[in-house]
Amino acid sequence: MHLSVAFAWMRRCCVAxxxxxxxxxxxxxxxxxxxxxxxxxxxxxxxxxxxLEPDAIEKLGIATTPASAATFAAEAAGFxxxxxxxxxxxxxxxxxxxGAALHQSRLALERVRTLAETPGALSFETRETxxxxxTADDVALTLARRKFSATFGQHPPxxxxxxxxxRDIASGKLKLIRATFSLGxxxxxxxxxxxxxxxxxxxxxxxxxxxWDAPADATIPGRSLFVLLGDSNLAEGERVNVWAxxxxxxxxxxxxxAAVVLSEGAYWCYVEKPAGTFVRTAVDIxxxxxxxxxxxxxxxxxxxxxxxxAGLLLARETNPSTEAV
Numbered sequence: 001m002h003l004s005v006a007f008a009w010m011r012r013c014c015v016a017x018x019x020x021x022x023x024x025x026x027x028x029x030x031x032x033x034x035x036x037x038x039x040x041x042x043x044x045x046x047x048x049x050x051x052l053e054p055d056a057i058e059k060l061g062i063a064t065t066p067a068s069a070a071t072f073a074a075e076a077a078g079f080x081x082x083x084x085x086x087x088x089x090x091x092x093x094x095x096x097x098x099g100a101a102l103h104q105s106r107l108a109l110e111r112v113r114t115l116a117e118t119p120g121a122l123s124f125e126t127r128e129t130x131x132x133x134x135t136a137d138d139v140a141l142t143l144a145r146r147k148f149s150a151t152f153g154q155h156p157p158x159x160x161x162x163x164x165x166x167r168d169i170a171s172g173k174l175k176l177i178r179a180t181f182s183l184g185x186x187x188x189x190x191x192x193x194x195x196x197x198x199x200x201x202x203x204x205x206x207x208x209x210x211x212w213d214a215p216a217d218a219t220i221p222g223r224s225l226f227v228l229l230g231d232s233n234l235a236e237g238e239r240v241n242v243w244a245x246x247x248x249x250x251x252x253x254x255x256x257x258a259a260v261v262l263s264e265g266a267y268w269c270y271v272e273k274p275a276g277t278f279v280r281t282a283v284d285i286x287x288x289x290x291x292x293x294x295x296x297x298x299x300x301x302x303x304x305x306x307x308x309x310a311g312l313l314l315a316r317e318t319n320p321s322t323e324a325v
Contacts, residue, residue, distance in 0.1 A: 048280035050270070050317045057276070060312050064272055064304035067253035072287050072294040073245040078181035080196065080227075084236040089170040091148045095161050098144040102137035109134050153213050153226055165228075172236075175229040178214055179242040182222040191244035194227045199239055206232050211244075252296035254289050258307045261314050270306040270313050271299055278306060278313050 109130040148161060158165045168174040179194060190213065196206045208227035217224050234240065259269040260283050267285050270278040287294040299305065306313060
């Protein structure tokens, strides 16, 4: 009796163990829907590629442009103000007035000296007065010139105050912009040019190529520069954005603006490599160039970049079932 009870108990344990092992086998094998989901994760959206037949490319109207070689220099961003031409006009007038006064007093002293040994010569006090006037006028001219230099920099692009450049600035023909860069933004030698744009402009509208040191801004730690600009409709006193190119440059390609698409908060373009396969490649729009954006990696010079129907390619990639229209 005891043996039969023990045998029955052992048989129940074996059956329970078999059921447990069978359930474990079912849990480890993926279900059909799960396998399908994994397959979808490896589809076109994950690889960033779209493969099309020639007829589909034609239907979508896809056109490419070879990527052109480009160089890019990191830029320092600052702000500027267009100075009124009356500021430099007044400084020029002060120098001219002081120079004229000195010239007049020197002539007066020369007359006094000429008459010194003639009958009816002027008194010694008159000669001293004339000499003191020459000294005072000479000091006034020196002060006016130093104030001019202190205001418009120690190494301006003119040799004399009466140069054509100064006259053009004083008349308003050339715009003088004072650009300021915060501490650490601009180091090394002066940039060879500056890009300039209005505060509400998306891209730079003008380029100034005459740059020299300006007195530091007492209210902002950093560095200030003057830049000359012609042929602009900027108003005097207007605030502007400025960008100064750095010395270090890197090589890459230009991606046209028409090639760039936005997806998931990032910017991309499509490159055809090999033929019929379009690869989505990242674009950094923080590196603008005149005709588009600079890309250092991922695209070689001459690679065909999609410039027409890039948005349709993005739709095809994210939804492969989309038909060509």
